[in-house]
Amino acid sequence: MHFASDNWSGAHPRIAESLTRHAQGFASAYGTSDLDKAVEDQFSTIFEREVAVFFVATGTAANSLALASVAKAGGVSFCHADAHVNADEGGAPEFLTGGTRLFGVEGAEGRIDPQALEAAIARFEPASPHHGRAMAVTVTQATEVGTVYTLEELDRIAAIAKARDLPLHMDGARFANALVALDATPAEMTWKRGVDILSFGGTKNGCWCAEAIVFFDPEMAADMPFIRKRSAQLFSKSRFISAQLEAYLDGNxxxxxxxxxxxxxxxxxxxxxxxxxxxxxxxxxxxxxxxxxxxxxxxxxxxxxxxxxxxxxxxxxxxxxxxxxxxxxxxxxxxxxxxxxxxxxxxx
Amino acid sequence: MHFASDNWSGAHPRIAESLTRHAQGFASAYGTSDLDKAVEDQFSTIFEREVAVFFVATGTAANSLALASVAKAGGVSFCHADAHVNADEGGAPEFLTGGTRLFGVEGAEGRIDPQALEAAIARFEPASPHHGRAMAVTVTQATEVGTVYTLEELDRIAAIAKARDLPLHMDGARFANALVALDATPAEMTWKRGVDILSFGGTKNGCWCAEAIVFFDPEMAADMPFIRKRSAQLFSKSRFISAQLEAYLDGNxxxxxxxxxxxxxxxxxxxxxxxxxxxxxxxxxxxxxxxxxxxxxxxxxxxxxxxxxxxxxxxxxxxxxxxxxxxxxxxxxxxxxxxxxxxxxxxx
Amino acid sequence: MHFASDNWSGAHPRIAESLTRHAQGFASAYGTSDLDKAVEDQFSTIFEREVAVFFVATGTAANSLALASVAKAGGVSFCHADAHVNADEGGAPEFLTGGTRLFGVEGAEGRIDPQALEAAIARFEPASPHHGRAMAVTVTQATEVGTVYTLEELDRIAAIAKARDLPLHMDGARFANALVALDATPAEMTWKRGVDILSFGGTKNGCWCAEAIVFFDPEMAADMPFIRKRSAQLFSKSRFISAQLEAYLDGNxxxxxxxxxxxxxxxxxxxxxxxxxxxxxxxxxxxxxxxxxxxxxxxxxxxxxxxxxxxxxxxxxxxxxxxxxxxxxxxxxxxxxxxxxxxxxxxx
Amino acid sequence: MHFASDNWSGAHPRIAESLTRHAQGFASAYGTSDLDKAVEDQFSTIFEREVAVFFVATGTAANSLALASVAKAGGVSFCHADAHVNADEGGAPEFLTGGTRLFGVEGAEGRIDPQALEAAIARFEPASPHHGRAMAVTVTQATEVGTVYTLEELDRIAAIAKARDLPLHMDGARFANALVALDATPAEMTWKRGVDILSFGGTKNGCWCAEAIVFFDPEMAADMPFIRKRSAQLFSKSRFISAQLEAYLDGNxxxxxxxxxxxxxxxxxxxxxxxxxxxxxxxxxxxxxxxxxxxxxxxxxxxxxxxxxxxxxxxxxxxxxxxxxxxxxxxxxxxxxxxxxxxxxxxx
The missing domain is CATH 3.90.1150.10 (Aspartate Aminotransferase, domain 1)
Structure with missing residues (x-):
């Protein structure tokens, strides 16, 4: 009767098999192997557009480096007050973005309230060196408390972000659970809604360790190879992530x-x-x-x-x-x- | 004929088997499981003293966070000019230590020359806010160019560090290769020589991803749980590292x-x-x-x-x-x- | 009819005269001159104990570096929600402390409510790498909204901090105004209440630019010379601050x-x-x-x-x-x- | 017989007079006063083009924030090995740029050797997350050892930087001394040579405290208001700098x-x-x-x-x-x- 957390589970047998299958042989390191490329292509297929994919070690890294990729001096990112990024990541978002801030927005049942979001952003408008400036909006899907934003709710959040030219990030530590709950496609729940960057989590759903940052506009990712390495998140034997994701994505x-x-x-x-x-x-x-x-x-x-x-x-x-x-x-x-x-x- | 790098290899069959074996069942997360504890104990056994062990995602993380644990404002760490930490880690040591500096010391065949080390440290003595202050010495064993410090050579470096109260860190990305080359015990090549902190690497030697920071004085590690989490290096399903290391260390x-x-x-x-x-x-x-x-x-x-x-x-x-x-x-x-x-x- | 801010005023004639008087001659740089020492001694006299004093360029620097001197990985500092440090310093406290966080506590009329403070700190107890750990409490005296903590109110805040071994910082951008309002001595309003570190502001009260960080336990300041220089806050012609403060403190x-x-x-x-x-x-x-x-x-x-x-x-x-x-x-x-x-x- | 340093001198009488003259009256804070604007315009006049000017507290701040304005993850700035920025700023450039690195280039008599510069940059070409990437070139004029780059020498350095799209920064802590030594105009010694950003120092040459970062392309300075405030370098009574510079620049x-x-x-x-x-x-x-x-x-x-x-x-x-x-x-x-x-x- 294990209901403590989904990260108390281990790895699905097909994930373990894939790791064993790919354990043999040689492959170029640091994300340049054929398998890495194949899995990256698979992401583009699943999301129905060309995406840039970066494997990292933890969900905390995915969220923090996603924000780091859009970081600005004096920047403020808006999240739900109880979001994982705000409450449970030990200061990693602040540290890895070079000292930017998170601003917790209220909202019932773990979802950011659109009006509260507008009011929160308005506190930083117009941008000023004194109070800082809005930098990003980040939503958690599924949320920290088991709920899911409907596509319409995501549209409302995205509209607020877009109207202010703010990138929209989605923490998808439980991305698949949300997808299934909504019966939506990956594209429908992300870039078609206005999401720019996704933390794609596989660990909680049957992988050992498989987290990726997905950029729906690859040009936004130009600095990411450097940001990732500087944060010590570039795996040498990257294919051990790819091997997990190959099985994870295969046959749904x-x-x-x-x-x-x-x-x-x-x-x-x-x-x-x-x-x-x-x-x-x-x-x-x-x-x-x-x-x-x-x-x-x-x-x-x-x-x-x-x-x-x-x-x-x-x-x-x-x-x-x-x-x-x-x-x-x-x-x-x-x-x-x-x-x-x-x-x-x-x-x- | 794969001689590009040892990280082009995959995982040893016994490592893969262990991962499969431990894939089932539930275990508490974030390094608190029985398996995690057992592997940590195994480290204490191998090193013949109680040690504190922290798994991280990459060798770069191990080196950078080892230095972060002894970081000071205006700090300077001394390494070989061609050391991995200085040449190939994309600024991670600087970034993750909050902006401290590395100082590359010369020395033939990848080993720090003791006299050059003394001269280098002397440039920062006495400590001053203007030129900064010595913070750590870090050696690579085996070195970046395939050589190995003898135990006597380690003693000389350690004596220089100890005389100045500087912690001594060893980058052991190829720790086992050095150990075998010297026919020394883990204790003999580390704390018995004066090493305070070790980056213990398993990835290049048959693991998928198994890097650990080992503190020979657990009290020095008091801040590490926070430093590791803040750097997004705390795995949730930590046992996937432990499972690898269990097999790795088992039966030598x-x-x-x-x-x-x-x-x-x-x-x-x-x-x-x-x-x-x-x-x-x-x-x-x-x-x-x-x-x-x-x-x-x-x-x-x-x-x-x-x-x-x-x-x-x-x-x-x-x-x-x-x-x-x-x-x-x-x-x-x-x-x-x-x-x-x-x-x-x-x-x- | 200038009521926009006290920093719209210029410098008092006696401050200007002192600057002119000390403009001649040579004096050693970087805070080592006789005048610098004399003014530092004057601080010890005024506070009735030996203190360590560090001049910095701005009130923002004083607050940020005071917190930097007690910073920890995953650290959280508690301030009033509307405090200057939280609302108007452009992320400097977060940036200059290496990514620690501020937690805004409610309280009527600009003063931290003691119960709300206890509840806020309790959210981070016991310390955990996930939610972080309490690092400091900071009060503003006079507050951002013109009120002043009574000595008893300071005692209550200090007792909460001390019970948890948290250093207590006071943002004294309007320190003299508060002192006069309370008719208290500098000692009574600071270390006798439990304040460990003070941002002593002279700029808003008639200086051109005179801000100092005062440590009531000089041992707590051991790293400050390095922290200050690393943050580019060490003046070369330090006596231009001292000259202002000499006149400022002279004859009350x-x-x-x-x-x-x-x-x-x-x-x-x-x-x-x-x-x-x-x-x-x-x-x-x-x-x-x-x-x-x-x-x-x-x-x-x-x-x-x-x-x-x-x-x-x-x-x-x-x-x-x-x-x-x-x-x-x-x-x-x-x-x-x-x-x-x-x-x-x-x-x- | 004071030859210890030019920062052992005080302030020139005309600087002191100007401070006294402007001590009266009210003026808007944080660099928005008429006097601030007038002095900024004066910079544009002196440099014969529209420039963006940012006052900061110290030369270390000017250098560090100039580099921060062009900072990149994994970035490396090239300076002379003995440059002030490399040898005497206590890690401020590394810290305030978020952990980028300086690379010391050799060269006789304090001047960067162009060939050595090319070789140094080549070590980071092509850019790679592992070894990092070139980010800026910084020259000191006059140099740390009393010499001065000729205009032709500056051209050679600038050509190397421009060929690689690297911004060129000049540390002008002793800018006026170099200018007089070369009998050149400010424009000739800076942007006409390819300099993008200048640390303009007045402190060593008769001011109390007057350092400015000058951007020859104001668009490059878009983030600077935020970078400066985040680094606690925005003076409230900014006119105390302007008053110095008004006199400093007046009548040559x-x-x-x-x-x-x-x-x-x-x-x-x-x-x-x-x-x-x-x-x-x-x-x-x-x-x-x-x-x-x-x-x-x-x-x-x-x-x-x-x-x-x-x-x-x-x-x-x-x-x-x-x-x-x-x-x-x-x-x-x-x-x-x-x-x-x-x-x-x-x-x-």
Missing amino acids: LWLDLAGHSNAMADRLRSGLAAKNTARLAWDTTANEVFAVIEKSSAERARAKGAKFHEWQPPHGWLPLPAENEVLVRLVTSFATTVEDVDQFLEVV | LWLDLAGHSNAMADRLRSGLAAKNTARLAWDTTANEVFAVIEKSSAERARAKGAKFHEWQPPHGWLPLPAENEVLVRLVTSFATTVEDVDQFLEVV | LWLDLAGHSNAMADRLRSGLAAKNTARLAWDTTANEVFAVIEKSSAERARAKGAKFHEWQPPHGWLPLPAENEVLVRLVTSFATTVEDVDQFLEVV | LWLDLAGHSNAMADRLRSGLAAKNTARLAWDTTANEVFAVIEKSSAERARAKGAKFHEWQPPHGWLPLPAENEVLVRLVTSFATTVEDVDQFLEVV
């Missing part, structure tokens, strides 16, 4: 895994909603479920071996858990089984 | 692989020395061979499929290649075969 | 100037309170007055040559100005005259 | 002062050349004189109150001082008197 494995993961979350959601010892904290559609459960239930589940995190109630979210309740986060992954879910529902 | 696989690699270099050295169309540029003992060969030989070898790099003659190295000659670097790895070597010797 | 000129400035603000406050076309926005005690006045009054005053800024209503401040009103900031300085004030009161 | 005071300073150096040169207890170390033309004198002479001079620094013999300079000799640097300034010079010549 990635979407199948995310589909499974989301389905397991659905099963959790339905099961919890039907209980009277638990209630869903808010509606989620991707592979995270937030529920208010009785403390005694939580203890019982833990005693039976269930793993999950208690969660800090988001700013402004109501009603808060009662004295005898607790807000918990449950994350499913490609490796979650029906049995795990049903057992959890039973013990809770 | 790492030393066997380095032993094979060095032996293949020996075979190349002997073969080339016996030829009259080639001569060894300088004596090496690890898995890199530098030779002056006739241009026509080089072309012939390339036509037959041999891969290798031409090399920039090091500053001060004599005699320079003649008009019809070229200096080449040949690197062997765990995956180099006797047949590859013999075929190369034949065609050259 | 600084307190007299601040006293005048505060008195002029008092006159403004009383005058505006007595009007029915204006009301004080909130109570201030230093040299800034915030008032809600009718737009027609503001226009009339401007037409007569009055200079002042409209102000963004602080977050949560009520009641907001009516449609026909505007919130304005009026700043007095050593150079403000009774005539200026009375004329302004008349036209408004 | 700056050139007269430099002329006097150079003439005093000439007098020193002639006098020393005529002695048999001293010899000129190399030929200088600006306001620095380097001489080899007998140790006993140096001691005698010091005993009589003379101030000067012993100097580290430059790399490769021959013949080195004999056992009983010492290399000294003697710097003249606007405040040096004929009597000082003659007395020194007598006692030495």
